[in-house]
Amino acid sequence: MDFELNEDQVMLRDMLRRFLNDRYSHEARRTVLASGQSYDTGLFSDLAELGILGAVFAPEQGGYGGTGTDMMVVFQELGRAGVIEPVLGSAVLAGGLLAALDADGHSALLQQTIAGETILALAHSEPQSRYDLGHVTTRASAANGQFVLNGAKVHVLNGAQADMLLVSAREEGGPTDEHGISLFLVPSTTAGVSCTGHLNVDGTSSARITLDAVTVDQSQRLGQPGQAHAALEAAHARATLALCAEALGAMEVAKALTVAYLQERKQFGVPIGSFQALQHRLAGMLIEIEQARSAVINLAGHLEADRLTRECHVSATKNLIGRVGALVAEECIQMHGGIGMTDEYALSHYARRLVMIDHIFGDVDHHLDRFIAFSGGSETTGENANAG
Amino acid sequence: MDLSYTPEQDAFRAELRGFLAENLSERVREKVRLGKRLTKVEMQDWHAMLNARGWLAMSWPRQYGGAEWDAVQRQIFEEEACRAHAPRIVPFGLKMLAPVLFKFGTEEQRQRFLPPILSGEHWWCQGYSEPGAGSDLASLRTRAVREGDHYVVNGQKTWTTLGQYANWIFCLVRTDPDAKKQEGISFLLIDMNTPGVTVRPIVLIDGEAEVNEVFFDNVRVPAENLVGEENKGWTYAKYLLTHERTNIAGVGFSDAALVTLKQVAAQTMAGGRPLDQNPHFAARMAQVEIDLMAMRTTNLRMISAAAKGQAPGVESSMLKVKGTLLRQELSALLRRAVGPDAMPYLPDFLDGGDNADPLGPDHAPAAAPGYFNMRKLSIFGGSNEVQRTIIAKSALGL
Numbered sequence: 001m002d003f004e005l006n007e008d009q010v011m012l013r014d015m016l017r018r019f020l021n022d023r024y025s026h027e028a029r030r031t032v033l034a035s036g037q038s039y040d041t042g043l044f045s046d047l048a049e050l051g052i053l054g055a056v057f058a059p060e061q062g063g064y065g066g067t068g069t070d071m072m073v074v075f076q077e078l079g080r081a082g083v084i085e086p087v088l089g090s091a092v093l094a095g096g097l098l099a100a101l102d103a104d105g106h107s108a109l110l111q112q113t114i115a116g117e118t119i120l121a122l123a124h125s126e127p128q129s130r131y132d133l134g135h136v137t138t139r140a141s142a143a144n145g146q147f148v149l150n151g152a153k154v155h156v157l158n159g160a161q162a163d164m165l166l167v168s169a170r171e172e173g174g175p176t177d178e179h180g181i182s183l184f185l186v187p188s189t190t191a192g193v194s195c196t197g198h199l200n201v202d203g204t205s206s207a208r209i210t211l212d213a214v215t216v217d218q219s220q221r222l223g224q225p226g227q228a229h230a231a232l233e234a235a236h237a238r239a240t241l242a243l244c245a246e247a248l249g250a251m252e253v254a255k256a257l258t259v260a261y262l263q264e265r266k267q268f269g270v271p272i273g274s275f276q277a278l279q280h281r282l283a284g285m286l287i288e289i290e291q292a293r294s295a296v297i298n299l300a301g302h303l304e305a306d307r308l309t310r311e312c313h314v315s316a317t318k319n320l321i322g323r324v325g326a327l328v329a330e331e332c333i334q335m336h337g338g339i340g341m342t343d344e345y346a347l348s349h350y351a352r353r354l355v356m357i358d359h360i361f362g363d364v365d366h367h368l369d370r371f372i373a374f375s376g377g378s379e380t381t382g383e384n385a386n387a388g
Numbered sequence: 389m390d391l392s393y394t395p396e397q398d399a400f401r402a403e404l405r406g407f408l409a410e411n412l413s414e415r416v417r418e419k420v421r422l423g424k425r426l427t428k429v430e431m432q433d434w435h436a437m438l439n440a441r442g443w444l445a446m447s448w449p450r451q452y453g454g455a456e457w458d459a460v461q462r463q464i465f466e467e468e469a470c471r472a473h474a475p476r477i478v479p480f481g482l483k484m485l486a487p488v489l490f491k492f493g494t495e496e497q498r499q500r501f502l503p504p505i506l507s508g509e510h511w512w513c514q515g516y517s518e519p520g521a522g523s524d525l526a527s528l529r530t531r532a533v534r535e536g537d538h539y540v541v542n543g544q545k546t547w548t549t550l551g552q553y554a555n556w557i558f559c560l561v562r563t564d565p566d567a568k569k570q571e572g573i574s575f576l577l578i579d580m581n582t583p584g585v586t587v588r589p590i591v592l593i594d595g596e597a598e599v600n601e602v603f604f605d606n607v608r609v610p611a612e613n614l615v616g617e618e619n620k621g622w623t624y625a626k627y628l629l630t631h632e633r634t635n636i637a638g639v640g641f642s643d644a645a646l647v648t649l650k651q652v653a654a655q656t657m658a659g660g661r662p663l664d665q666n667p668h669f670a671a672r673m674a675q676v677e678i679d680l681m682a683m684r685t686t687n688l689r690m691i692s693a694a695a696k697g698q699a700p701g702v703e704s705s706m707l708k709v710k711g712t713l714l715r716q717e718l719s720a721l722l723r724r725a726v727g728p729d730a731m732p733y734l735p736d737f738l739d740g741g742d743n744a745d746p747l748g749p750d751h752a753p754a755a756a757p758g759y760f761n762m763r764k765l766s767i768f769g770g771s772n773e774v775q776r777t778i779i780a781k782s783a784l785g786l
Binding site: 368 | 517520522523524527546547590591592593595599656657658659660666668669720723724727728729730731732733734745747748756757759760763764766767768771772773776
């Protein structure tokens with residue numbers, strides 16, 4: 001049993017925290033968003049140069065990390081700073097899928113992604129799929145040794161900034177069958193791909209992508225025909241860990257801002273932090289944040305476990321993070337009062353991210369259902385695994 | 389014990405329903421239903437529509453152009469207006485300043501200030517909170533110094549709702565800095581077109597600038613704009629705050645929000661079935677509906693007591709706390725029902741752009757901003773913590 005980070009992970013954490021402290025401020029983030037950009041491309045390059053993207057890939061994939069704990073370390077820091085650059089969408093989700101499915105065939109693309117030179121996006125969710133990973137109605141029809149893709153994708157993280165899309169499409173089966181889904185590499189400039197980018201409530205960016213008779217070659221299909229579901233699920237497990245660690249980082253900062261405010265804000269002649277009613281609420285919140293930390297550690301330690309165990313932990317962790325995230329956001333705003341609701345003050349941005357994280361990769365109820373389904377009869381939740 | 393309305397009250401409800409069906413435009417209804425932002429003109433038109441029927445000033449005496457509705461009638465109006473997706477009535481002049489003028493103003497002030505509230509010529513806002521005076525409102529520092537027949541005002545107000553549209557502001561100002569903090573405050577009416585008044589919008593967490601900072605730099609205010617006596621303003625402010633709270637349960641809003649939530653949950657497919665058949669979500673909806681059923685009666689019980697002449701006291705604090713928690717819970721459930729489609733932030737759609745694409749169902753874009761906006765309910769009008777302290781002291785004697 002060891003809950004300490006190893007030496008490399010401590011170095012990674014400290015380096016990333018120093019870099020973000022120096023380079024990433026709430027004001028700079030607001031300026032970028034106000035200018036209409038979806039993120040700071042220069043900063044993203046610098047993050048890549050620092051090796052942050054490499055940290056989420058295993059050595060055999062061209063990275064130098066890739067364990068659950070490495071992901072946790074990186075994303076906790078990104079969450080603390082409120083980073084909107086496309087590390088999650090491009091590196092963890094789409095990059096992770098590419099590495100898992102076809103690392104050898106596309107190693108140049110993967111290296112460019114790890115270097116931050118190419119942006120990838122996973123175009124998977126559809127207007128009717130909600131949080132169901134197996135719900136794919138975009139069609140891939142074989143014709144003359146090629147495929148023609150038709151369909152609509154939504155909530156594609158950084159889709160409008162991506163150079164290359166990983167598009168899920170159905171070769172066979174009904175709309176919600178796990179079997180029959182394939183993944184295709186589609187350059188975003190391909191004829192028939194149209195993309196509408198938009199800002200999200202939490203400052204991140206996504207896109208809606210329409211595929212209208214998009215023609216791709218056999219060689220653009222990743223992995224085995226119709227077998228992409230398992231890889232999509234595993235990639236989402238990693239991305240969910242990243243997202244939950246990001247939430248944990250955001251919770252830590254939201255709490256710290258609130259503690260500082262309670263010590264500084266005076267009403268009735270005393271700091272409001274001297275009121276027991278507020279002290280108890282903050283204490284309760286701290287307990288919940290420690291639960292959130294444990295939940296993230298649990299998932300980090302079971303990323304490489306068998307599917308059932310892993311998915312049990314994905315759903316347990318995402319459910320808990322969803323609940324605690326909303327609690328922390330709501331309580332921190334309430335204890336600040338009006339100032340906590342202003343766009344000018346950092347807290348409201350952490351609160352937005354914490355709440356909206358519940359709308360990505362499945363919410364509290366979705367994962368409660370999944371947890372019940374996966375944990376029924378299983379005794380795996382109590383076992384420990386190697387966090388790496 | 390009888391829970392039913394009288395035949396007269398039923399007839400009144402039917403009359404309101406007919407009026408709203410006939411007069412409220414489909415465009416405004418849709419905007420309110422979808423949580424879009426209303427323009428100043430749309431809010432003014434709604435006031436004008438009610439005023440033309442004599443219903444704008446529902447609680448005012450008839451001699452001043454009011455409808456003299458009792459508390460139950462006002463509650464019925466709130467329910468019907470929310471049900472019809474009518475805009476809310478902007479309360480500052482009608483429901484906050486006017487009661488103070490009736491109780492503490494001079495007849496001259498009533499003649500001067502009440503008609504422009506009805507006509508829409510004056511749009512009032514509230515100058516209470518300051519950067520250093522929130523929960524502890526009595527610590528306010530905006531200073532008014534008497535110079536001849538004027539007061540000279542310097543200082544800053546904040547969280548001034550819809551101040552960007554207002555041309556008049558009623559303010560609490562400090563006229564005696566040496567007195568105990570509650571005893572040196574006066575209630576002053578200020579024309580916002582006076583030199584030295586500056587309004588700066590504050591963008592909030594939902595992306596909208598609904599509140600403002602208002603700065604006063606040597607603003608000269610005629611002494612006749614003082615309401616009541618100098619240094620008695622705290623008494624008037626407390627009276628106004630009590631008044632502000634009688635309608636703060638917002639049961640009508642909750643009723644309308646529940647209807648919308650149920651429609652959305654029935655339309656939304658989640659895991660192969662409508663969301664309202666998902667046991668977890670159905671349980672959350674049922675729980676809030678059960679609470680709301682009791683809340684309606686709690687509200688009516690307190691309204692009946694008020695109708696019998698009992699002044700609203702600690703009851704309004706209870707209504708505020710429970711009523712705001714319910715509205716917040718309903719907005720959280722709507723946000724969750726919408727699912728991933730709650731993510732996009734689409735200001736053009738929210739501002740009512742006719743060609744703006746909601747990128748999903750049309751009820752989706754306002755779900756998250758609406759949820760974040762609702763966080764204000766437990767903060768403003770005396771935070772829920774302040775209300776609980778009042779309840780502990782007044783109702784429990786602690």
